[in-house]
Amino acid sequence: MRKRGDGILDTAPAGLGEAAVPHYHGHRQRLRERFMEAGEAALADYELMELLLFRAIPRRDVKPLAKALVERFGSFAEAIAARPERLREIPGLPESAIVDLKVAEAAARRLARGALEKRTVLSSFSAVMDYCRTAMAYAEREQFRILFLDKRNALIADEVQGVGTVDHTPVYPHEVVRRALELGASALILAHNHPSGDPTPSAADIRMTKEIAVIAQPFGICVHDHLIVGRNGQTSFKGLKLI
Structure with missing residues (x-):
């Protein structure tokens, strides 16, 4: 032996x-x-x-x-x-x-999240996108995730608000804003994945984002961006001037 x-x-x-x-x-x-x-x-x-x-x-x-x-x-x-x-x-x-x-x-998720927790979220868009890609890009079902930020745009919480099917996740705008108020958040970054791989926003994605922004605005809560990630790329609503 x-x-x-x-x-x-x-x-x-x-x-x-x-x-x-x-x-x-x-x-x-x-x-x-x-x-x-x-x-x-x-x-x-x-x-x-x-x-x-x-x-x-x-x-x-x-x-x-x-x-x-x-x-x-x-x-x-x-x-x-x-x-x-x-x-x-x-x-x-x-x-x-x-x-x-x-x-x-x-x-992998913990490493990507650690890069966000040590800095002001908006100061590193690439870190935010990397985290969302790591957390959701390869998931087989749609997930709707929210990053809740304080007045300095530091991360308060990162929560998955819903998990749906391969092409749909139910999102309730009033519930999103209610949760932001519970956490004392001043701003939000919305994110979800497209299991199809194509990160192009749908009409429903655009409509839902605008509805959340309208409901949040009277409470002084700003929607900074909505990110869509997929295995074939990523999309920023802010970059597309949809916000």
Whole structure:
């Protein structure tokens, strides 16, 4: 018995020659080293997925499974954002690996949110957009999210107000303003995703945004922007002069 380069004990009897060594012998260690030396940009989506699967599946070649996940959902980001019930449809993917994928998704959201909490939100539009893309762009259902801001445009709260279907989320403008008053917010940034990938605003999106702005205005609450994110891009109502 000898220790392989990836830290797993190789139980192949001595003397059987190289034919007895799995074809992925040493692959895990080489992939880890390449990641640490060159960063995530040096890895394909399926290779980054392999790194996540290593811990949950310690004694198996996970490359075929990693490739299957990326192919099924379209990308690394879409795979970790997939709902657990959809991940469970992948043959050979254990529950422990699904937990690890969802932890990776949560970590990405925490990192993006941290960039917002340390600064005045409006001072970094790119950080706001990055956070919304990380939080929602690859979700399979529409989500309507609100960033509640104080008088200095610092973040008070970030809340998902509703989750709908693949192309619709019910939004109640009076409820949005009521929640802003409860939190003592002075301004709002609205955001939602388009699971279709196309971030073009619909007529309903425009109508709903204007209705929220009209109801909020008498209370001194300003709607700074409405962002739509999708896997194919993002849209700002302010940038389109819709607000």
